[in-house]
Amino acid sequence: MRLNISSDTIELEIKPFVLQVDPLQFQEEIKYLHSHMKSGKILPHVEGIYFKSNVEPLTFHADYESKQKILQMAANMGMGQEAFLVTTQLS
Structure with missing residues (x-):
């Protein structure tokens, strides 16, 4: 939500x-x-x-390093990975 x-x-x-x-x-x-x-x-x-x-x-598989990078980028922006991916995709 x-x-x-x-x-x-x-x-x-x-x-x-x-x-x-x-x-x-x-x-x-x-x-x-x-x-x-x-x-x-x-x-x-x-x-x-x-x-x-x-x-x-939307489901997809990524290698461990890519996922860790996404998690870190999301954390740096103060959001979870789902919110990060959705807002990044819409930008």
């Missing part, structure tokens, strides 16, 4: 997940969330509601 807050906007980026609540009990809240979504979907699920986002897994 990534959270960015500015003076007039809260931007939340999530991985897909199921929220185990009764959709009928939270209809207004679900409508509110849906009306403010930029991308993704809110879908019914047997265990609650499914938040489907446009975040996709």
